[in-house]
Amino acid sequence: MQSTYFDVYAEWQADPEAFWLRAAEALDWSKPVERVFDPDQGAYGRWFVGGETNTCHNCIDRHVKAGRGDQRALIYDSAMNGTKTSFTYDAVLAEVQAIAAVLRNHGVGKGDRVILYMPMVPEAVFSMLACARLGAVHSVVFGGFAAHELAKRIDDSGAKVVISASCGLEPGRIVSYKPLLDHAIDMATAKPDFCLILQRDELHAPLRYEHGDIDFRQAVEVEKVNGTVIDCVPVAATDPLYILYTSGTTGQPKGVVRDNGGHMVALQWTMENLYGVKPGEVFWTASDIGWVVGHSYIVYAPLLAGSTTVLFEGKPVGTPDAGTFWRIVSEYDVKVLFTAPTAFRAIRRDDPDGEYVRHHDLSGLRALFLAGERADPETLKWAETVLKVPVIDHWWQTETGWPMVGNPAGLGLLPFKAGSPTLPMPGYAIDVLDDAGHPVPRGTLGNIVVKLPLPPGCLVSFWNADERFRQSCLEEFPGYYKTADAGLMDDEGYLFVMARTDDIINCAGHRLSTGAMEEVCAMHPDVAECAVVGVADALKGQVPCGFLVLKNRVSRDLGAVEREVIDLVRSEIGPVAAFRTAMVVQRLPKTRFGKILRGTMQKIADGMPWTMPATIDDPGILEEIAEILRQRGYARAAPAVGQDA
Incomplete structure (x- = not known):
């Protein structure tokens, strides 16, 4: 297939607003967009101003109304306890409505913050969507995270509710979440109104009624029996969908804020154009919902696109062996797999000759995408050799929410260059500058920056810390977003991301x-x-x-x-x-x-x-x-x- 990448990128360059408005037409809007981009709002401008929509509606209800309710939406596979189950779009809608009803009955509404402190279970995904349905803002924190760090996130977000589980499952051990959650609430200044606790079979947790603990399953089952219908709450495209906390250099976690409208438009566009995945096909991101990769490509992007997403609880090795990934790809006919290079380095370490691959039918797999850690050429070569499919490195960050640089399978793959994630995606104009802010010659190491404005889907600020966002991301290189990554660009515009800027050594x-x-x-x-x-x-x-x-x-x-x-x-x-x-x-x-x-x-x-x-x-x-x-x-x-x- 001849790549249409250059035509599409030129189309974006010629008229960015028209480009993104066309992309937005794939979604449902309860109120049309008044202005595609307003440069006077926010730190660098805001997208789809005046438009109203709902992310849950576009992920679930839209597909059900289109007659595709009986299609699989989510496959859950736990290598930790052997559970395997799947949910159609109809079934997901029923689960999400019931959770939304419980939240609404206890006073959760538009703009309220809800923390999810959950393992990789379907209820975590449903709870994210239930928050979006109500216009509430969710913040996912890794289950098992340290209590004092969870307390900081409760305080910073002003969370009204915490949704958690009795435990998480790790190889060889059960991690009890409830004592950590109780300790966090005791330490937090902002006290949640109540906590929903999912009791898992492996460990039941005693509920503390002084914390307003509610049994998750019992409360949800009541709403299912009642058949409670919860309509999606229209929110402004510029309203926040979620806060995702990353570690801050000051000891205070920084909460990356993602909006509703731009986030949906960007993710919907990437599924077919970058990943080459069509509605109904199975897409598996082997990550965790606690990371941005899990937010974007386990939960939201596949469901926005009407695909089937896989939620996996386990590890690439040791649950039970280095063939776990190949079992899942074969069993569920995964078309595209997305994971971190470190997963493949672990698999290669345990199975250097790729023996486990030979035990499974991977004929349906079309591509492997890697991100999250620099993909070294040797790991890419090994993966290509054993899988016999294109192995595509692409580069992005928590702050951007979707790839800045990649090789677009949906537009026709471009020639590969070892060590490069290839070329910028539409929306991103990338330069390499020296420390004084001057462009460096091609092939010279420098600071990778993105010209403002950032495209739809990128962070709009840090939660309750606009000035901190400006200082850390926008001030050092005026007119640019600082990625804090170092690299170089070759004569053909291929980007090579070499290290974080603090990983460049002066010898x-x-x-x-x-x-x-x-x-x-x-x-x-x-x-x-x-x-x-x-x-x-x-x-x-x-x-x-x-x-x-x-x-x-x-x-x-x-x-x-x-x-x-x-x-x-x-x-x-x-x-x-x-x-x-x-x-x-x-x-x-x-x-x-x-x-x-x-x-x-x-x-x-x-x-x-x-x-x-x-x-x-x-x-x-x-x-x-x-x-x-x-x-x-x-x-x-x-x-x-x-x-x-």
């Missing part, structure tokens, strides 16, 4: 990308995944230090592997890299979605105060890294001083 006056060094480390046949950080050096300012996780079947001398990796980096990048230290570790510290915590590792090595990140998957890994650094002579490696926001 004897040379600006070096840790991402480029990681690419070389990953070329070694024994290396499954790796991380490179800059460590303080009295002579050179900073020098790189590599952490290597080896494939499971490697039984060679570890010191030999470390020396070979050092030689490889010095050969491929040159002595200027000053790459003299590599160390084998059992695991890398990561967030629950797979982002490697390079900044925290750097602080440990430099002896700086560091805090245990609240989103870390396994807190013990950082202590192991600190001990290894001390054994290697980094006596300055410091203990943790608390927990991050």
